[in-house]
Amino acid sequence: MARRGKKAKGRPISGWVILDKPKGMGSTDCVSKLKWLYFAQKCGHAGTLDPLATGLLPIAFGDATKTVPYVMDGRKTYRFTVRWGVQTTTDDTEGEAVGTSDLRPNADEIRDLLPNYTGEIEQVPPSFSAIKIGGERAYDLARSGEAPEIESRIVTVHSLGLVEMPDADSAVFEAECGKGTYVRAIARDLGRDLGCFGHITELRRTTVGAFTEEDMVPLDELIDVADENREELDEEAIESGAKARILDFGPLDEYIIAPEAALSELYEVMLNDDQAGRVLAGNSVLLRGRDAPAFCDEAFATGHGRLIALGAIDQGSFHPKRVFGGKG
The missing domain is CATH 3.30.2350.10 (Pseudouridine synthase)
Known part of the structure; x- marks a missing residue:
């Protein structure tokens, strides 16, 4: 008898939350906290920050985790x-x-x-x-x-x-x-070199790749939004150790940025529904229009209102290298 695959636990959401990491909290702890808050199937971060540091920590959900290398390779600004x-x-x-x-x-x-x-x-x-x-x-x-x-x-x-x-x-x-x-x-x-020695007392990251301070959200704000949308438990449920569930993830999901936001430095190929279907099946598509490049080492394709694939353009055709089939 064939064994059924284990169903992934959590919501299949995709995108970025650009966290303003608090001082004293490790990057992996931040990932665990946001994965729990969002009840997400998959979560990771792009670029570690020391516990003593604060500032911009990009947290990726779902398909956005596949774009993490593009963020980590980007420039970073620190004060x-x-x-x-x-x-x-x-x-x-x-x-x-x-x-x-x-x-x-x-x-x-x-x-x-x-x-x-x-x-x-x-x-x-x-x-x-x-x-x-x-x-x-x-x-x-x-x-x-x-x-x-x-x-x-x-x-x-x-x-x-x-x-x-x-x-x-x-x-x-x-x-x-x-x-x-x-x-x-x-x-x-x-x-x-100055002959006086020195060490860092404060460190804050303000940009990572395409993400800036304007994109950041404090962890406390996310926690408050989550708590506002949790169910209320009666005393009996609390005494039994029950945990309140988030009833409406909509307000939290408003903080999620599209996965392709990490790819702003790449060329974007905008596909119609027919082309998107072909690319999702792993096929290349011919690009039309006088402005379409004939060659491009790295590009990304969007269609159906979301990120479809990473790939390259060769002789006027987009060739997918990594297809994004997730929902969210």
């Missing part, structure tokens, strides 16, 4: 505060001091060094990072007392500017950088 005079083991406030100095830099000394930290630069990630060494995370090795040897890597910093100096002990910066860049390492290295 961060560096405290001079102390270097820590974690390059932030959680670690122990490993170097101190009474020297304090002025604005001109800081600005003179910033060009050294833009463009393609060589950077050693922090010891307390998610880098894998011999199959283990660097932060796990560091917490066990080992001193992981992390090789330097080339990363791209598109811009780095001094925003303000609230006092002699600290400075606020804004950086736009590419994938794999550690802002904590920038603070560490800048402090060393």
